[in-house]
Amino acid sequence: MSLSSVDVIRIPTSGPGDTSGLIKLIETGRIDPKSILAILGKTEGNGGVNDFTREYSTVALAGVLASRLGISTEEVEHRIAFVMSGGTEGVLSPHITVFTRTPLPASQARRTEGKRLSIGIAHTREFRPEELGRRAQIAETAAAVRKAMTEAAISDVADVHFVQVKCPLLTSERVDAAEARGAGTVTKSSYASMGYSRGASALGVALALGELAAEPREEDVLRRWDLFSAVASSSAGIELMHNVVVVMGNSVSSSSDLVIGHAVMKDAIDAAAVRAALGSVGLRADGTSNAAIGERIVNIFAKAEAAPDGLVRGLRHTMLNDTDISSTRHARAAVGGLVAGLAGTTAVYVSGGAEHQGPAGGGPVAVIARA
Structure with missing residues (x-):
């Protein structure tokens, strides 16, 4: 069995194009560019169709790494998730989280007990616009999850605690291109397409991990809210036309000093679930030692969603009816405040739009911490 050392470094950013923190850690030897497997980031855009901070940040980071790896930015974006x-x-x-993995010599004895953090990445093929939110995206995502699990040396689905997916969305140009070929898209709305793409991707995760009793149908996307993954997190963007999958879990093949655990929030104010996620990695949020918890946490990853029935524990909310601010922005702020308060840090990764990612109105929350 080959061993690896996995590390996770959280770096604050002053803006979506800020790469200074990453550069400093590379120059001081803290991060070896060759070991970087994935970079997850929170940028201060609107999170919508026209949020170009995502692409801006990706281009900036890929440019820094391309010059140090001696390859093109396109190759960097294929090599790193x-x-x-x-x-x-x-x-x-705003911040980025850098995931690194370094192979260890076969002769090196394992110095840790139990299972430790391991990660794997995979890319689907490019999708045609008419495939988004449909069977092809579900199936291809499921295959990518299985591939990433193999890369992470995670054989038991119970050891998978978070699966981050970056997926595409539809633009008017992409819809027009599909219609020119006589193919109809799942929706003509760019904004609505984000939900379809996130939802189909999440169902693909659920399919791969055996969380569904039967293979989901296309008509289940954004309709069957009882179908979901307890560990999926999907984020849609304009900057790609394929899915990027990052599987995070624990494995005996990892000698990392990090572990990951998770819980599932039933709604946007489910503090008990956040405490349970912290408890799964040996942390206790009792309201008096949150600063110490913040020091041990490497990062928290959570999904946020406005309950589709317009209620939170029987009381009406207005997130779905606000013309000025989209519901995903309301949800990110609400869940972000809850998670930050319990974790003792505001540099947490909270993503909006949790279609089929946890129960309707809720979502998974995962914690990476030092063992």
């Missing part, structure tokens, strides 16, 4: 999530409403702090 970039997942930029727009929207840092409320107290959320």
Whole structure:
């Protein structure tokens, strides 16, 4: 069995194009560019169709790494999984999280006990516009999840605690291109397409991990809210036309000093679930030691969603009816404040739009911490 050392470094950013923190850690030897497997980031855009901070951040980071790896930016983006999530409403702090993996010599004895953090990445093929939100995206995502699990040396689905997917969305040009070929898209709305793409991707994760009793149908996307993954997190963006999959879990093949655990929020104010996620990695949020918790946490990843029935525990909310601010921005701010308060840090990764990612109105929350 080959061993690897996995590390996760969280770096604050002053803007979507800020690469200074990454450069400093590379120059001081803290990060070896060759070991970088994935970079997840929170950027201060609107998180919508026209949020170009995601692409801006990806291009900036890829440019820095291309010059140090001696390859093109296109090759960097294929080699490294970039997942930029727009929207840092409320107290959320912009940052990037860098995941590295270094193979260990076969002769090196394992120094840790139990299973430790391991990650794997995979890319689907390019999708045609008419395939978004449909069977092809579900199936291809499921295949990519299985491939990433193999790369991470995770054989038991119970050891998978978070699956981050970056998926595409539809633009008017992409819709027109499909119609020119006589193919209809799942929707003509760019904004609505984000939900379809996120939802189909999440169902693909659920399919791969055996979380569904039967293979989901196309008509289940954004309709069967009882079908979901407890560990999926999908983020849609304009900057790609394929899915990028990052599987995070624990494996005996990893000698990392990090572990990951998760829980599932039933709604946007489910503090008990956040505490349970912290508890899954040996942390206790009792309201008195949150600063110490913040020091041990490497990062928290959570999904946020406005309950589709317009209620939170029987009381009406207005997130779905606000013309000025989209519901995903409301949800990110609400869940971000809850998670930050319990975790003792505002540099947490909270992504909006949790279609089929946890129960309707809720979502998964995962914690990476030092063991």
